[in-house]
Amino acid sequence: MPELRQNILLKEWVIIATERSKRPDQLREEKLNCESAYPSHDENCPFCPGNEEKTGNTTTLDQMEINGKWHIRVIPNKYPALLPLDDGFSVNTSGFFRSMDGIGHHEVLIEHPQHNLTVALYEPTHVYHILRMYQKRMAHLMSFPYVESVILFRNHGSRAGASLVHPHSQIIALPVIPRDVMARMNESIRYHEEHRACIFCTMLERELEAGTRIVYESEYFVAFVPYAAFSPFAVWIFPRKHKSSFLYATEEELADLSVVLREVLRKLYFGLNDPDYNYIVRSAPQGYSHTAFFHWYITIVPRLTRSAGFELGSGMFINPSIPEENAAFLRELVLPSD
Template identity: 35%
Template sequence: MSELRWDPVKLHWVIIATDRGRRPRDFQMEPEESSLTTCPFCYGNEDKTPHEIYALRSDGGANSPNWRVRVIPNKYPALCIEGEAKTRGYGPYDRMNGVGAHEVIIETPDHERGLADLTVAELTDVLATYRARFLDLRNDPRLRYMVLYKNHGIRAGAGLSHSYSQLIAVPLTPPVAATEMKVCRDFYATKERCIYCDLIDFEISEGARVVKEFASYVTVTPFASCFPFELRLFPKKHRHDFAALGDPDLVELAQALKDMLCRLKCVLRDPPYNFILHTAPPMQHRQGKPQYWGSLEYDYHWHIELVPRLIQIAGFEWGTGFYINPTSPEDAAAFLREAEV
């Protein structure tokens, strides 16, 4: 029988349609092919991209080869760095200048390797680059929130087959993030505990949805998974800010991330997916709101969300806000645990 499950952080219901019982082979897709003949992200094509913002390289100057990870402005940015972030009324509506930052993180110079194919050392470089860009963008008081995400595969929204992720900084707090942080704050105000710490402790003790546990990190399939084989990667110790991680933390995180990506690639044959890093926003003073998100250090818990794009959202989901997941998170966790990586 199907079951309705409530997500206490995202505040929505999910239908786990166990009667459909879809297994990994039911989701396997044909490999995606790109029609692009020349990739601007490959070695030697540095002149075909905007000038780099940041890079890790062994030698050479800016915009030269020999880089390991490279960050450039998006050629067609959703938001632009110039301008003033100010809202204004427009009848019953609001308007705001499209101020922000939109960066592309090219994760490897090798066109044929995806994030799952990188070594732990290479993944550590990628994570260190994420951290560096978060820390730099936080110096701009106009920017209220940073969204780090990766679209892997054409079906997940990737414009190029070369492995890259993106970072968008926005001048306000997005509704999804605001809801999540408010839930965390309200839970802490009542119980003086982090809601994510409670969820992590419960998942580890029960074990049914744990995919892999490390000394400092754990990968789970969420109890109310919206999509088949949805995953979360959490630090087991309470930490609100990804950008505050030290170098040793990044190495172990790279190990846990590689394990998660390799299991997914093994079980589902490299599916398209969306990857989002959720972390605390900049702790900047906000005029008229001296306590704005002031308790994040205690109540928020950073984490990585990974959603394979195996099914499509249709009319029921759009019309109700419910999701229908044909694979239970318990079954998904079991398939992923058994993968040989």
């Protein structure tokens, strides 16, 4: 019998379609992984070292260097979705057709000089430096008075929307708080009012009690497949300690997170053969950085299924796999030695 499970953070139902359920080997990608498919340097790639001047992306907003060479580099997106505020902006929210100037920021964080790597293949210390740079850029962007929320994400592979192979993350600073972000906020406020507890802390407790959906645990973090995962092998990484904003993760916590994030991505890389994926750092929007109800986390979404008319029509999702089976597969996977 198929099952409907409620994603308690959005109060939305997800269909766990047992009748069309797929095993991990049916979802595993049949393709070359990124390290085999691409060269380590591509002279036509705008993100490869040596091309900083040749391409349009000459502005460096920030970088992390070792011995005078950049290891991580932040640049403005060449085709920005939004542009920084110049001198005042116009908002028209009185009539029927409402608009505002598209102010904001759109940055690209080039993660590594090497063209064909991905997070699963970096050294843990390199992942740590990326996380530190995320924090630094997010803090900078949150300091603009017109920025209401910051979306920090990574697209890996074309099915995940990546248009360039070279490993990179993106940060978009918005002049609004998106509806879905507010919906999560409102549900967590409602839960807190009813139970005097953080819904995320409670979920973490219950997941640890149940154990069946846990993928990986460390001192400061727990990775698990959510009970109502909307797609196969989705993984959430929750900090054990309640904090609303990623900005307040300590250096020690980020060092620990770099191990957990890399380990989960290694499990996907080796277990499912380098699937395309997105990950998102869900951190509190402006004004919610220190709350008892919101708790920051990371969501990883392998792109193994496609959204079709049903998803567009309903906003609901059909997951053709069983979260407990996904978690067991990832938890028990024996990784190649590092």
